[in-house]
Amino acid sequence: MARSFAVVTDSTADLPDEWRTRYGIEVVPLKVLFGKETFRDRVDMSNEEFFRRLAASTTLPTTSAPSPGEFAEVYRRLAKDHDGCISIHIGAQLSATAEAARVGASSVAGFEVRVLDSETVSMPIAFLCRIAAECATLDDAVSAVSQRVAKTRVLALLDTLRYLEMGGRLTRAQAMIGTMLDLKPLLLVADREIKPVDRVRTRSRAITRMVEFFKKELPVEHVAVMHAQAPDEAADIASRLGQDLPNEEITLGQIGCVLGTHTGPRALGIVYLKK
Amino acid sequence: MALAKATGVDGQLFKRALLGSLSWLSANHEEVNRLNVFPVPDGDTGTNMLLTLQSAVEDVKESNAAEISKIAKLASHGSLMGARGNSGVILSQIFRGFARAVEGKSSLTPAELAGAFEEAANAAYRAVNKPTEGTILTVAREAGRAAATAASAADANVPRVIAAAAAGARAAVQKTPGQLPILRDAGVVDAGGFGLQLILEGMLKSVEETEAAIGSVAEPRAPVTPAAQVSLDLPEGGWGYCTEFLIEGSNLDLDLIRDQIEALGNSVLVVGEPELVKVHVHTDDPTRVINVAGGYGKLLKLNVGDMSTQHRRIIEDEGATAPRPTRPNGVGLVAVVAGRGLVDIFRGLGVDAIVEGGQTMNPSTQDMLTAIEAVPYDEVILLPNNGNVIAAARQVVGLTKKQVDLVETHSVPQGVSAVVAFRPEQPGADNLRAMKAEAERVQTIEVTHAVRDTRSNGLRVKKGDVIGLINDRLELAGDDYADVVKRALGKLGPNDYELVTVYRGEQASDAEMNQLETEIRSNYPSLEVEVQQGGQQHYPFILSVE
Numbered sequence: 001m002a003r004s005f006a007v008v009t010d011s012t013a014d015l016p017d018e019w020r021t022r023y024g025i026e027v028v029p030l031k032v033l034f035g036k037e038t039f040r041d042r043v044d045m046s047n048e049e050f051f052r053r054l055a056a057s058t059t060l061p062t063t064s065a066p067s068p069g070e071f072a073e074v075y076r077r078l079a080k081d082h083d084g085c086i087s088i089h090i091g092a093q094l095s096a097t098a099e100a101a102r103v104g105a106s107s108v109a110g111f112e113v114r115v116l117d118s119e120t121v122s123m124p125i126a127f128l129c130r131i132a133a134e135c136a137t138l139d140d141a142v143s144a145v146s147q148r149v150a151k152t153r154v155l156a157l158l159d160t161l162r163y164l165e166m167g168g169r170l171t172r173a174q175a176m177i178g179t180m181l182d183l184k185p186l187l188l189v190a191d192r193e194i195k196p197v198d199r200v201r202t203r204s205r206a207i208t209r210m211v212e213f214f215k216k217e218l219p220v221e222h223v224a225v226m227h228a229q230a231p232d233e234a235a236d237i238a239s240r241l242g243q244d245l246p247n248e249e250i251t252l253g254q255i256g257c258v259l260g261t262h263t264g265p266r267a268l269g270i271v272y273l274k275k
Numbered sequence: 276m277a278l279a280k281a282t283g284v285d286g287q288l289f290k291r292a293l294l295g296s297l298s299w300l301s302a303n304h305e306e307v308n309r310l311n312v313f314p315v316p317d318g319d320t321g322t323n324m325l326l327t328l329q330s331a332v333e334d335v336k337e338s339n340a341a342e343i344s345k346i347a348k349l350a351s352h353g354s355l356m357g358a359r360g361n362s363g364v365i366l367s368q369i370f371r372g373f374a375r376a377v378e379g380k381s382s383l384t385p386a387e388l389a390g391a392f393e394e395a396a397n398a399a400y401r402a403v404n405k406p407t408e409g410t411i412l413t414v415a416r417e418a419g420r421a422a423a424t425a426a427s428a429a430d431a432n433v434p435r436v437i438a439a440a441a442a443g444a445r446a447a448v449q450k451t452p453g454q455l456p457i458l459r460d461a462g463v464v465d466a467g468g469f470g471l472q473l474i475l476e477g478m479l480k481s482v483e484e485t486e487a488a489i490g491s492v493a494e495p496r497a498p499v500t501p502a503a504q505v506s507l508d509l510p511e512g513g514w515g516y517c518t519e520f521l522i523e524g525s526n527l528d529l530d531l532i533r534d535q536i537e538a539l540g541n542s543v544l545v546v547g548e549p550e551l552v553k554v555h556v557h558t559d560d561p562t563r564v565i566n567v568a569g570g571y572g573k574l575l576k577l578n579v580g581d582m583s584t585q586h587r588r589i590i591e592d593e594g595a596t597a598p599r600p601t602r603p604n605g606v607g608l609v610a611v612v613a614g615r616g617l618v619d620i621f622r623g624l625g626v627d628a629i630v631e632g633g634q635t636m637n638p639s640t641q642d643m644l645t646a647i648e649a650v651p652y653d654e655v656i657l658l659p660n661n662g663n664v665i666a667a668a669r670q671v672v673g674l675t676k677k678q679v680d681l682v683e684t685h686s687v688p689q690g691v692s693a694v695v696a697f698r699p700e701q702p703g704a705d706n707l708r709a710m711k712a713e714a715e716r717v718q719t720i721e722v723t724h725a726v727r728d729t730r731s732n733g734l735r736v737k738k739g740d741v742i743g744l745i746n747d748r749l750e751l752a753g754d755d756y757a758d759v760v761k762r763a764l765g766k767l768g769p770n771d772y773e774l775v776t777v778y779r780g781e782q783a784s785d786a787e788m789n790q791l792e793t794e795i796r797s798n799y800p801s802l803e804v805e806v807q808q809g810g811q812q813h814y815p816f817i818l819s820v821e
């Protein structure tokens with residue numbers, strides 16, 4: 001590898017496994033806690049197993065950020081054969097992960113770690129990592145990623161708001177979801193906020209509305225369709241998007257355990273960077 | 276007092292004529308209600324017309340204006356504010372046309388009176404999108420024509436013109452079954468038209484009484500033989516009017532007054548001193564109570580409240596502890612809804628003010644206006660959520676400085692769909708478009724019991740049968756809810772839909788609810804079913820299919 005700096009992210013980037021080796025990206029896992037049992041995201045538990053347990057569990061799992069010590073350990077290991085490191089993480093409005101990375105980095109002397117708050121979640125972080133990985137120098141990478149942070153978008157369709165609400169990330173009022181009817185919220189993560197953009201009664205209508213909303217967002221680049229155990233619908237959405245994006249490779253990605261704790265099963269997402 | 280025959284119709288004569296209309300319609304409005312042709316429980320045409328007329332007379336009563344133009348204008352304004360239901364709204368347009376025709380006039384000749392009747396009918400026709408013959412419109416037109424014919428006679432006078440109008444109305448009412456198949460099938464005449472006939476007859480009666488009182492020779496007149504002879508047939512559990520006032524006089528006999536009032540209503544309270552007596556009564560005939568009491572002295576602080584209106588209320592924001600953030604688009608939402616659960620659902624979706632009402636409790640234009648004024652936004656979207664409320668809702672637009680837009684939702688499911696589509700960050704015009712589109716997308720099934728035997732839409736229905744309406748049209752009849760719903764869904768084609776939301780009404784039992792749910796799930800496994808407690812009356816089940 002020609003590049004002399006390391007690229008680090010966390011497991012909420014939903015980085016495709018193959019990208020780790022192809023782009024040389026280090027992933028630090030967040031944790032999922034089912035009662036007293038702790039699992040490292042995407043390490044100790046597969047996505048399939050996680051959603052199976054989520055459906056069966058009477059109490060909802062909780063999630064936690066990696067500790068500063070865990071980050072320090074990773075940075076120390078990377079310091080051996082790298083000049084520096086760009087560490088790109090889940091938005092600070094959603095998780096303490098970036099803060100833990102910063103604290104961890106400060107304890108590793110003589111190794112330059114540039115921690116960046118992506119302001120987003122899921123595969124836009126993976127896209128930022130890929131962009132960083134393709135840069136020649138750490139400064140270039142930091143500059144390229146910083147420029148794009150404000151362009152990241154996550155358009156998420158939840159099957160229910162229950163999980164997000166339980167996790168304290170969004171209230172029903174904020175999502176404009178009443179307490180009575182079962183409404184599907186369509187949310188947009190942008191500008192450090194989770195904004196409600198629509199609420200729809202049925203899933204198929206909600207998917208149509210999500211695709212319609214996305215089309216108004218064009219032009220975009222780095223597009224992926226995410227899903228939590230709903231691969232067929234995700235593939236269908238990807239093919240609908242493909243009609244408007246003939247030159248764009250649309251990645252299909254899976255929502256991981258930590259993020260899945262907050263989205264719940266059957267969540268769908270279209271993620272992209274605004275041009 | 277001027278001689279009506281000699282000087283024509285002045286303000287005070289017209290005022291007496293209106294009071295006569297009110298008391299005659301008041302005595303017979305239940306008969307009008309019973310003419311309701313549709314087997315769904317919305318037999319409130321008579322009540323709606325009465326309440327509209329009552330509102331028309333409200334300000335007129337206080338006025339001593341000698342000019343007919345002033346009295347007609349007050350009646351026009353009052354009827355517009357109190358308009359309820361389709362017939363009430365048309366009635367308000369009749370008053371409006373009459374007021375326009377007499378603008379600037381202090382008194383009317385017989386020919387001018389007839390012309391005003393005709394113009395009133397024309398105005399009503401113009402106000403309706405698709406005028407239907409065999410309704411109150413036809414009756415208004417025929418009354419006007421008959422009046423014009425009478426006015427052209429050499430010996431024309433005011434009582435003859437009014438008598439001709441009343442007779443013309445009656446003849447037109449009798450012909451309505453020949454014009455509207457739905458009336459013929461049900462074996463009734465048109466209710467709204469009959470209501471108008473009563474109003475004209477009431478006018479005639481009071482004008483004749485005036486003639487008699489001033490000692491003139493009674494004119495030969497067309498016999499008044501109202502179809503309805505049921506003035507004492509009070510509605511079961513009727514709402515009535517809460518009537519309250521003070522009588523100021525001397526040597527008032529409380530016991531005597533109490534005896535007389537007690538004969539006219541219930542919840543009677545007569546208290547006070549021989550010089551000042553407070554009276555409170557729930558009565559179906561406030562006019563009669565007032566007339567009786569007025570014989571004892573001067574009436575003060577008169578207050579006649581329609582208890583059905585009082586029953587309705589604009590529900591204050593119960594969740595006021597956490598004030599809603601101000602809406603970015605500055606657009607408020609007002610919905611007409613009845614039923615505890617449905618009110619909660621609409622509130623939960625972000626509706627700012629609820630006007631309680633619906634199928635059998637049509638809110639007045641004024642009720643809706645009050646709610647709209649109470650909402651802290653200058654732009655308001657109004658959702659009537661019932662076909663019977665739409666006409667009155669249309670009247671609200673233009674009565675306020677606020678910009679009011681109507682999304683003409685005919686049912687609760689349409690209303691829910693419209694509200695769900697509302698986006699607080701989008702401008703009002705975009706919201707209107709989206710809300711209308713979503714309201715049209717949803718299918719409504721309403722399940723209730725037939726309130727009368729009828730034939731409609733090729734169906735023979737017996738009183739008490741379970742009936743199913745799809746998008747306001749009677750489509751099915753049967754013995755039990757689950758079966759009617761199953762067939763209604765089959766008719767819609769379940770493969771085209773994803774989700775059925777069942778709004779359970781007040782009357783539906785747990786067993787009926789479970790049976791219905793099981794029936795849908797076992798027959799249409801691809802449909803999702805969601806059950807909500809609607810708490811609505813009259814409709815054990817309302818279903819939204821989307």
